Each structure stands twice: as structure tokens, then as C-alpha cells.
Amino acid sequence: MSxxxxxxxxxxxxxxxxxxxxxxxxxxxxxxAMQRFAEIGWPTRKQEAWxxxxxxPLQRAPFPPASAASxxxxxxxxxxxxxEAAHRIxxxxxxFVPELSxxxxxxxxxxxxxxxxxxxxxxxxxxxxxxxxxxxxxxxxVALNAALFTDGFVLALEPNAVLxxxxxxxxFGRAAGRSxxxxxxxxxxxxxxxxxxxxxxxxxxxxxxxxxxxxVGAGAALRHVKLQDESGAAIHLGHQRVELGRDAxxxxxxxxxxxxxxxxxxxxxxxxxxxxxxxxxxxxxRGEQEGTIATVVDHATPRCVTREYYKSxxxxxxxxxxxxxIGVRPHAQKTDANQLSKNLLLGARAAIDAKPELEILAxxxxxxxxxxxxxxxxxxxxxxxxxxxxPVDARRMLVEAFAAEVIERIEDDTAMRAHLGxxxxxxxxxxxx
Amino acid sequence: MLEIKNLHAxxxxxxxxxxxxxxxxxxxxxxxxxxPNGSGKSTLAxxxxxxxxxxxTEGQVLFQGRDLLAMAADERARDGVFLAFQYPVxxxxxxxxxxxxxxxxxxxxxxxxxxxxxxQFLKAVRAKLKLLELGEDLLQRGVNVGxxxxxxxxxxxxxxxMLEPKLAILDETDSGLDIDALQMVSRGINALRAPERAxxxxxxxxxxxxxxxxxxxxxxxxxxxxxxxxxxxxxxxEQTGYGAYGDAA
Numbered sequence: 001m002s003x004x005x006x007x008x009x010x011x012x013x014x015x016x017x018x019x020x021x022x023x024x025x026x027x028x029x030x031x032x033a034m035q036r037f038a039e040i041g042w043p044t045r046k047q048e049a050w051x052x053x054x055x056x057p058l059q060r061a062p063f064p065p066a067s068a069a070s071x072x073x074x075x076x077x078x079x080x081x082x083x084e085a086a087h088r089i090x091x092x093x094x095x096f097v098p099e100l101s102x103x104x105x106x107x108x109x110x111x112x113x114x115x116x117x118x119x120x121x122x123x124x125x126x127x128x129x130x131x132x133x134x135x136x137x138x139x140x141x142v143a144l145n146a147a148l149f150t151d152g153f154v155l156a157l158e159p160n161a162v163l164x165x166x167x168x169x170x171x172f173g174r175a176a177g178r179s180x181x182x183x184x185x186x187x188x189x190x191x192x193x194x195x196x197x198x199x200x201x202x203x204x205x206x207x208x209x210x211x212x213x214x215x216v217g218a219g220a221a222l223r224h225v226k227l228q229d230e231s232g233a234a235i236h237l238g239h240q241r242v243e244l245g246r247d248a249x250x251x252x253x254x255x256x257x258x259x260x261x262x263x264x265x266x267x268x269x270x271x272x273x274x275x276x277x278x279x280x281x282x283x284x285x286r287g288e289q290e291g292t293i294a295t296v297v298d299h300a301t302p303r304c305v306t307r308e309y310y311k312s313x314x315x316x317x318x319x320x321x322x323x324x325x326i327g328v329r330p331h332a333q334k335t336d337a338n339q340l341s342k343n344l345l346l347g348a349r350a351a352i353d354a355k356p357e358l359e360i361l362a363x364x365x366x367x368x369x370x371x372x373x374x375x376x377x378x379x380x381x382x383x384x385x386x387x388x389x390x391p392v393d394a395r396r397m398l399v400e401a402f403a404a405e406v407i408e409r410i411e412d413d414t415a416m417r418a419h420l421g422x423x424x425x426x427x428x429x430x431x432x433x
Numbered sequence: 434m435l436e437i438k439n440l441h442a443x444x445x446x447x448x449x450x451x452x453x454x455x456x457x458x459x460x461x462x463x464x465x466x467x468x469p470n471g472s473g474k475s476t477l478a479x480x481x482x483x484x485x486x487x488x489x490t491e492g493q494v495l496f497q498g499r500d501l502l503a504m505a506a507d508e509r510a511r512d513g514v515f516l517a518f519q520y521p522v523x524x525x526x527x528x529x530x531x532x533x534x535x536x537x538x539x540x541x542x543x544x545x546x547x548x549x550x551x552x553q554f555l556k557a558v559r560a561k562l563k564l565l566e567l568g569e570d571l572l573q574r575g576v577n578v579g580x581x582x583x584x585x586x587x588x589x590x591x592x593x594x595m596l597e598p599k600l601a602i603l604d605e606t607d608s609g610l611d612i613d614a615l616q617m618v619s620r621g622i623n624a625l626r627a628p629e630r631a632x633x634x635x636x637x638x639x640x641x642x643x644x645x646x647x648x649x650x651x652x653x654x655x656x657x658x659x660x661x662x663x664x665x666x667x668x669x670x671e672q673t674g675y676g677a678y679g680d681a682a
Contacts, residue, residue, distance in 0.1 A: 377522075377524075378485065379522050380522050380524045382484055382485060382506060382522075383518065383521070383522035383524065383576075384524070384527075384532070384536075385483075385505070385506045385507040385510070386482055386483070386484075386506050386507070386510055386515075386516050386518075387507075387510055387532070387533075387536035387539075387592065387596065388507055388510035388511040388536050388539040388540045388543070388596070389507055389510075389532075389535050389536055389539050390507050390539070391505070391507060393535065393539075394507075397524075397527050397532070397535070398524070398527070400526070400527075401524065401525060401526025401527045401575075402526065404526045405525060405526045
């Protein structure tokens with residue numbers, strides 16, 4: 001298909017969508033975003049940020065937006081449910097399903113609801129949901145999302161509100177050949193605190209295009225876990241835009257297991273002094289899976305800390321990509337940032353591209369980065385086998401240990417570590433070539 | 434139990450190290466293989482346990498009448514061959530208890546025994562830990578991670594005590610041990626002496642043999658066994674050194 005023909009179905013879908021009940025400002029922004037998408041079109045491999053990502057599975061055929069949620073039951077979701085969560089929002093094919101959700105009792109100063117519901121009841125919360133980058137940036141999928149999204153979730157905490165137990169968001173895809181455009185917001189005001197686990201799962205061939213807008217205010221703290229376990233035929237593009245205020249804490253862990261084509265983008269900006277972020281994750285790939293983690297951290301203010309650690313395992317003919325940029329602006333002195341990408345290449349036809357990048361414009365900073373690509377340790381394999389454990393189990397043990405080492409970075413949360421560990425074990429039960 | 438006949442082996446694509454080893458070990462016996470550095474001691478341990486990187490060019494090894502060299506390393510272990518490593522491997526992220534239980538259950542399954550549940554396993558583990566004066570906290574750590582040199586060697590003997598092999602090959606288990614650790618390790622080995630079990634101790638020094646008295650002592654030099662005798666041969670070597678056997682260290 002030509003570039004224009006590829007985007008045309010989405011332009012048509014935008015024109016055809018019902019939009020009666022929306023406020024004027026939103027309509028206007030959507031128009032701008034659609035226009036921007038039509039201008040820039042799909043990314044090409046000539047663009048540095050997309051150089052390593054093969055978008056073919058997305059370009060072979062159009063994925064018009066799903067019009068309604070497929071019928072699914074609680075049993076369909078059971079394998080992914082996080083038992084420790086006290087509040088749960090379920091979105092199917094991009095639409096909130098109240099029957100499967102349990103918002104539960106919320107402490108004072110906490111709002112949790114679907115994006116559509118928030119637009120009706122608390123429209124002021126959504127002012128920040130659409131950004132200039134939707135209409136001016138060079139992120140076509142973010143622009144398309146701004147134009148087409150109908151739902152998502154919004155979690156907003158007022159100053160000093162605290163959620164002791166996790167909020168769970170389950171995104172489930174099942175509409176064959178359709179796309180879901182989710183716009184999700186997590187807004188933590190001054191001194192508030194929360195843990196959010198977002199799970200992406202589904203069945204069949206579909207496209208999830210999720211955009212998260214996350215703001216963590218002064219002294220607030222957010223632990224944000226993403227379990228990307230889409231169906232093996234699905235396409236997952238998840239873009240998270242994070243802004244951290246003074247002394248804020250943000251920890252993101254992405255466990256990426258599913259999808260034929262999956263990409264997680266995190267754009268994080270320090271907006272106040274003394275804030276810290278931890279960006280961690282593990283990606284496990286098999287078959288023909290294509291998996292990308294791309295992070296951009298903007299140290300725009302002094303005395304902020306970045307700890308970044310991603311691991312990936314590629315078997316069979318899979319392809320893993322890590323793109324990590326840390327930028328330190330001229331006045332962002334006393335920045336303390338390090339970034340590490342460790343990768344296991346386990347198939348002769350598997351491939352991994354790792355591209356760590358530092359752009360340092362300040363002179364009083366502590367920054368480091370590194371990337372390794374290797375195979376399983378032969379001496380460790382022999383040691384395990386020499387105790388009677390078959391090679392296939394020995395390999396599994398070592399891959400599990402490889403992933404566990406980065407899951408350990410989620411401190412003081414045994415239940416969350418165990419939850420992610422179980423999903424790694426489930427993936428490993430499928431065998432490691 | 435173990436019959437080694439005219440065994441020749443080399444490092445893959447490298448020079449020949451074993452040049453015709455002959456050795457027979459019967460059940461219930463403890464044999465010591467001594468020799469200078471570079472005589473082929475570790476190669477012999479590696480070939481017997483199935484370590485990758487070696488190539489057998491000639492000869493035969495029978496274990497309980499079966500062709501040992503045709504078996505994969507894990508298969509040998511399940512059938513009762515145990516190698517105590519000269520340099521036990523650290524495996525970060527693999528919990529010691531989980532590892533040991535997987536190993537024990539693999540071996541038990543092969544022996545036609547039922548898998549141990551957590552309770553039974555812990556009971557068995559505690560008794561053996563005590564024998565080697567190892568703390569229970571060791572179980573929750575990564576395999577050999579953060580262990581001292583002595584702890585690593587004691588952990589090897591602890592694993593051996595758990596797995597109850599038919600044939601144990603101890604590769605320089607005494608190296609790097611202080612006198613207390615040597616005694617603990619020796620106690621562990623002696624506790625495993627049994628009529629149905631054979632033990633082959635590979636060592637450079639005689640001192641382990643003061644604590645674990647062997648039935649037979651062999652001198653390996655230049656890739657062959659050049660002399661065999663009773664326990665008194667070890668003492669003789671202690672006095673004369675390996676000089677008389679060529680290939681000096």
C-alpha cells in the first residue's frame with residue numbers, strides 16, 4: 001500500500017465517528033491531531049526512533065477502531081487479575097466495562113473512573129489529557145490516538161491523598177482486525193501516593209494504541225507497573241508521557257511478554273528539582289515477535305536522579321530493541337543518571353539492537369550507561385545439568401533468574417514481584433529454545 | 434562400578450591430555466588420584482562428568498556396565514554420578530533451595546521414588562546442613578552467591594549428601610580449605626562411605642587423605658596412571674614429591 005492509502009482508512013474512520021456530545025475544545029484538538037497524523041503518516045525506518053522497528057504487521061491491513069466492547073467474562077480475565085488490587089477498571093476493546101470493574105471504596109480526594117465518564121463528570125481533569133505534542137509533535141500514533149480515543153481510565157489524587165492498595169487496570173482486546181485507542185491519565189497532586197498496575201491482554205489479531213499521560217506532583221510518589229501480555233498475534237503500541245514535579249518519585253516497571261509487534265515508549269521529563277525516577281523492565285521474546293522499549297528522559301532541572309535498567313531475552317527468530325536516551329540540559333547540574341541494558345540472545349536467528357544514548361550539556365553531573373548482549377553462561381548450564389536437571393530446565397532456570405534480577409528492583413512489594421514472577425514462569429513454560 | 438579402559442581425551446580442537454588411562458573402581462571403594470599440575474586430573478573429572486569442551490579420541494568408560502560417555506551430563510547425574518567441582522559456579526537469581534529440590538526430584542524420579550514435598554525436603558536438608566555446619570540461610574541465597582571459598586566446597590559435599598550418588602568424583606575438593614573446613618568436608622565424605630557407593634578423590638595434596646583414608650591411591654602423570662598402590666603411596670609421594678614421575682609441577 002502507498003503511504004497515503006495506508007492512513008486513509010483511519011482518516012475515514014475519524015470522519016465517520018459520532019461526536020455529538022463532546023465539548024468544543026476537545027473537538028478542536030481532535031481535528032488538529034487528525035490533521036497532524038495525516039501530515040506525518042506512519043513512521044518510516046528513516047526516522048531514528050523507528051529505525052529498528054518493523055511495522056509491517058501494522059501496515060499489511062487497516063485496523064479500523066472497534067465500535068463496542070466484545071462480550072467477555074470474568075473467567076476470561078482471570079489469568080491476569082492481580083489479587084492484591086483493591087480497585088479495578090476493565091476496558092475491553094478500548095471501552096469501559098462496568099460489569100467487570102470494581103472501583104471499590106475510594107478514600108477522600110481520589111477519583112478513579114473511565115475517561116468517558118470523567119469527561120462527563122469531571123471534565124476539568126481532562127484538560128491536561130491532550131497535549132501540544134498531539135498536534136505538533138512527531139508521534140503519529142499519539143496524534144492518531146488523540147483523534148480517535150473514546151475511553152481509557154483516569155486516576156486523580158488530590159494533595160496528600162494516599163492509596164494504600166494497588167489500582168489495577170485491565171485492557172483486554174478481542175475485536176478481530178480492529179484497533180483500540182486508549183487515553184489514560186494518572187494525575188498525582190502534591191504529596192499523594194499510589195501504585196498502579198496496567199495489564200494488556202487479549203485474544204486474536206487486534207491493535208492496541210494506548211497513550212498514558214502521567215503527572216506526579218511535588219513530593220508525590222507513583223509506582224507504575226505495566227504487564228504487556230497481549231495475544232501473540234496482536235499489535236501493541238503504548239506511549240507514556242511522564243512529568244515529575246519537585247522531589248517527586250516515579251517508578252515504572254514494564255514486563256513485556258506478548259504481541260506480534262509490541263512497543264513501549266516512555267517520555268519522561270523532570271520539571272522540578274530533586275525528583276527521581278526508576279525505569280525498569282524485562283522483555284521476553286519468542287517466535288517472530290518484535291519488541292521495542294524506547295525511553296527518553298529529559299533532565300530539565302537540577303539534582304534529579306534516573307535509574308534505568310532493562311533486560312531482554314530473544315529466542316527463535318525474535319527481534320528485541322532497546323532505545324534509551326538520557327538528556328541533561330545545561331542548567332541541570334548535579335544530575336545523577338545511569339542506564340543499563342542487558343540482553344540475552346538465545347537463537348541463531350534472533351536479533352537484538354541496543355542503542356543507549358547520553359546527551360549531556362551540563363558539566364557537574366554523574367552519568368553512565370552500558371549495554372551488553374550475551375548468551376547463557378555455559379559453566380552455569382553445566383553446573384545445573386551436572387546435578388541431574390535436564391538442559392531444557394537448566395536453560396529455563398537461567399532465563400528466569402535473568403528476569404528475576406530486574407524484577408527485584410521493585411522494592412518493598414513482595415506481592416507485585418511474585419505476580420510478575422508468575423507471569424515470567426508462565427511464559428517460560430512455553431519453552432526456551 | 435566404574436571401568437576406565439585406555440581413555441584418551443583432548444581439549445576440543447586442542448592437544449591430547451589423557452593418553453591411555455586405565456582404572457577400575459568397585460562399589461564401596463575410595464580411590465585417590467594424585468598428580469602434579471597439568472597431569473590431566475581435571476580433564477579426567479571433566480570427561481567422567483560430561484563437561485563440554487573435551488573430546489574422547491579413544492577408549493571406553495563403563496559405569497555399572499553402561500557406556501558412560503554416550504550419556505549426557507544430566508543423564509549421568511540422574512543415574513548416580515556426582516561431580517564435586519573444583520570451582521563451584523555462582524548462579525545469581527537461582528535460589529539454592531529451589532535448585533537443590535529440582536535436582537533431588539530429578540534424581541528421585543529416575544530412581545523410581547516419589548517427589549519430596551516441601552516438608553520432607555526441609556527435614557532432609559536440615560540434617561545434612563548440620564553435618565557440614567552450614568547455616569539454613571544458605572538455602573535462601575542464590576546458588577553459591579556470596580559464599581566463601583570454604584562454604585562453596587562444603588556446599589558441594591552438602592549437595593552430594595542430598596543426592597546420594599553411586600559414584601562421586603571429588604575434584605580438588607580440599608584445595609583452598611582451612612583446617613576447620615577440611616575437617617567438615619572430610620566428615621561429610623566419610624559419612625557417605627557406603628558399601629554400594631564409590632568415591633574418586635582427585636587431589637594434588639596428601640592432607641585430605643589423612644582425614645578420608647583411601648583404599649587405593651593412583652599417580653596420574655603425563656595423562657596416564659603411572660603407579661598404583663595402597664594408602665601408603667600417598668605418604669611416599671608427600672616425601673618424595675612428583676619429581677620421580679616426570680611432568681613435574
